[in-house]
Amino acid sequence: MVARGEETHVEVLGHRAVGGAQMTRDTVFRVASMTKAVTAVATLMLVEECRLRLDDPVDELLPELANRRVLRRVDGPLDDTVPARRPITVRDLLGFTMGSGLLLVPPDSHPILQAMTVLDLNQGIPRPSVPPAPDDWLPRLGSLPLMHQPGERWLYNTGSDVLGVLVARASGRPFEQFLRERLFDPLGMADTGFAVPADRLGRFTTCYWTDPRTGGQAVFDEAAGGDWATPPAFPSGAAGLVSTADDFLAFSRMLLDGGRFDGERILSRSAVELLSSDQLTAEQKAGAGLSPDFFASHGWGFGVRVVTRQTELGHPVHQYGWNGGLGAAWAIDPVNRVIGIILTNRAFTSPVPPPVVQDFWTSAYQALAD
Structure with a gap:
């Protein structure tokens, strides 16, 4: 999914499971660490x-x-x-x-x-x-x-x-209840949560990974009967959510529009700017990062990485967002007003996203016509 202004382009490819039903636009995915941005927004609302x-x-x-x-x-x-x-x-x-x-x-x-x-x-x-x-x-x-x-x-x-x-x-209320009442319901994110209800499991993906013992593809988590089929004891603010492309698009539009959605204020513009600005000192970045050169071109805001130096196609300065290690990536470009979301059911094998994600960003930006 790529959105710019009133235009939204969506491609739906592949299957929810090997040999299973085809993907649809409303397929539910494990967005994993993309949860971190949602948690940061909830925290800033209380600030x-x-x-x-x-x-x-x-x-x-x-x-x-x-x-x-x-x-x-x-x-x-x-x-x-x-x-x-x-x-x-x-x-x-x-x-x-x-x-x-x-x-x-x-x-x-x-x-x-x-x-x-x-x-x-x-x-x-x-x-x-x-x-x-x-x-x-x-x-x-x-x-x-x-x-x-x-x-x-x-x-x-x-x-x-x-x-x-x-x-x-x-x-004074459970984390998942706060998110539902203050974020998900106002934004219309009906398919976002910490578990998939039984009546929606037919739209949920099976997640695959590279088995570290064999090096081959294997099932990481089944749709029915898997880890996300029942509400967890611990709703993880780091990596617990499932969502859809359109749900995360609504969340992204709110951030891109300075915290407003359908005329209602969810968050202040100042809070969005704080969230999406590099908050780290050089000393805090030293010896850190998810890859050796991560902080050479990125900073970290609140729950999101921020591009500080453009070193590749598809990631301009000021773009912010994050990846989900179970196969997802998402970013907002406030300069070009672009939102990009890619959701897959194949877990990453390293902190560096696989070629399908890299090619998504390259293709999205080469398609922009100013």
Whole structure:
């Protein structure tokens, strides 16, 4: 799907499952880490209502994260720690500088990563059936030291999961209920949520991946009876949502129009500008990133990557958005007023999107006629 102004171009290709029904425009996909932008918007809505403040510590609402200890070395033993220099703030969670997150090292190669796995924190490939309910999940996270001092280093993913718990506590309602009432219903995102109802499973995809043991294609998650067929105990603000192309188009149009949708204000223009601006210092980017050269041409806003230097076709400066590792990618270009969305049912094999995604962006931009 590519949209510009009033024009929207959609191509529907392939099948929902190998040997299964053909894709349709309303097919439901696992958008995985594209969830992070939705979670950031929900958080900023509460910041605008002064229920949260960007630079306030989260200790009052998230006491499980108060009085942090920090590893002396990220690969060191869990009991070799120093006190945190300051509390974790809302800004730290939004910008992924809270001090915990994913590391670009082999899984379980460090004691801290082994502990995260044992505690079922689900900080790798999304598995909604794994983590416990929020009020159990957060104490488990809080039992572990931070990997870096708060505010010191960008670390991917975990901040968005914590934000889901924070939004629920700050709003006084479950995270999924807040999203439904404040975002999904106003935007008409009827097919977006943390699970697929039984009457819509016929429109849901089977997800495939490259099996790390065999190197061959295998089923990662079935549509019926899979991880997204029932509501999860932990609605992941990092990677839990399913959605459709048109639902995410509505979300994107709201952001592109400065927080307004069908004449109603969802978010302020100032909040959208904050979300879509690079929030990191050079020091916070050092040694971070999902690929060695990620921060050479990108920054990080709140839940989205921001292009800071154009190095390839299809990704102009100021474009912002993010990918979903289970086969999705999405971005908004506020300069050219372009929205691009590609949803597939084949998981990525690395942080760098596969050729089908790269070619989508190249083709979308070469087709623009100014």
